[in-house]
Amino acid sequence: KAGVTQTPRYLIKTRGQQVTLSCSPISGHRSVSWYQQTPGQGLQFLFEYFSETQRNKGNFPGRFSGRQFSNSRSEMNVSTLELGDSALYLCASSFREPGANVLTFGAGSRLTVL
Amino acid sequence: QKEVEQDPGPLSVPEGAIVSLNCTYSNSAFQYFMWYRQYSRKGPELLMYTYSSGNKEDGRFTAQVDKSSKYISLFIRDSQPSDSATYLCAAGYNFNKFYFGSGTKLNVKP
Numbered sequence: 001k002a003g004v005t006q007t008p009r010y011l012i013k014t015r016g017q018q019v020t021l022s023c024s025p026i027s028g029h030r031s032v033s034w035y036q037q038t039p040g041q042g043l044q045f046l047f048e049y050f051s052e053t054q055r056n057k058g059n060f061p062g063r064f065s066g067r068q069f070s071n072s073r074s075e076m077n078v079s080t081l082e083l084g085d086s087a088l089y090l091c092a093s094s095f096r097e098p099g100a101n102v103l104t105f106g107a108g109s110r111l112t113v114l
Numbered sequence: 115q116k117e118v119e120q121d122p123g124p125l126s127v128p129e130g131a132i133v134s135l136n137c138t139y140s141n142s143a144f145q146y147f148m149w150y151r152q153y154s155r156k157g158p159e160l161l162m163y164t165y166s167s168g169n170k171e172d173g174r175f176t177a178q179v180d181k182s183s184k185y186i187s188l189f190i191r192d193s194q195p196s197d198s199a200t201y202l203c204a205a206g207y208n209f210n211k212f213y214f215g216s217g218t219k220l221n222v223k224p
Contacts, residue, residue: 031210041216042202042214043202043204044214045211045213055210056211058211090157090158101146101210103148103160103204103212105158105159108156
């Protein structure tokens with residue numbers, strides 16, 4: 001069974017640019033969550049999508065956005081990149097049911113902003 | 115104050131030792147608790163999942179949740195060098211919106 005797949009794994013951008021990250025969940029998982037991981041702040045929740053609708057949102061500025069497609073694949077976008085956006089962006093999928101909402105993470109996309 | 119607090123370590127133990135990792139949380143509404151292990155340059159990997167209070171055991175790993183004191187623990191018996199990683203605790207009450215501790219870096223010396 002394939003795990004959560006994130007692309008690209010590594011990318012370098014400059015300030016002011018935008019970036020789009022992609023996530024393919026485990027087959028059958030309809031919930032996709034995104035987290036930002038930095039050494040200083042640890043793992044912080046960005047947002048969650050289920051059935052193409054954003055269900056939960058963390059405390060991040062509007063420059064961070066996402067979407068989910070009908071096949072449950074998800075993308076997140078960060079516009080007007082800042083140096084502080086350098087981080088590991090993790091995608092996690094789950095069934096989103098009581099007792100079965102365990103998050104399975106992908107390997108992450110490591111973004112460096114110069 | 116962060117929703118979930120975790121001592122960052124690092125924690126260094128000899129092979130075969132019992133390891134105790136701990137977290138505290140502030141929101142009494144949290145019902146779902148998880149422990150993840152993360153190796154360098156990899157995504158977090160689920161170790162244990164607990165709903166509400168109580169203990170759960172899986173092989174060398176035991177997770178404990180004490181909701182009265184808002185305390186989460188993970189015990190590793192007979193620790194191995196391959197257990198060297200960062201351990202993350204997480205808690206949540208809403209579907210899939212989880213709060214993570216900052217992670218404890220564990221080093222098991224052969």
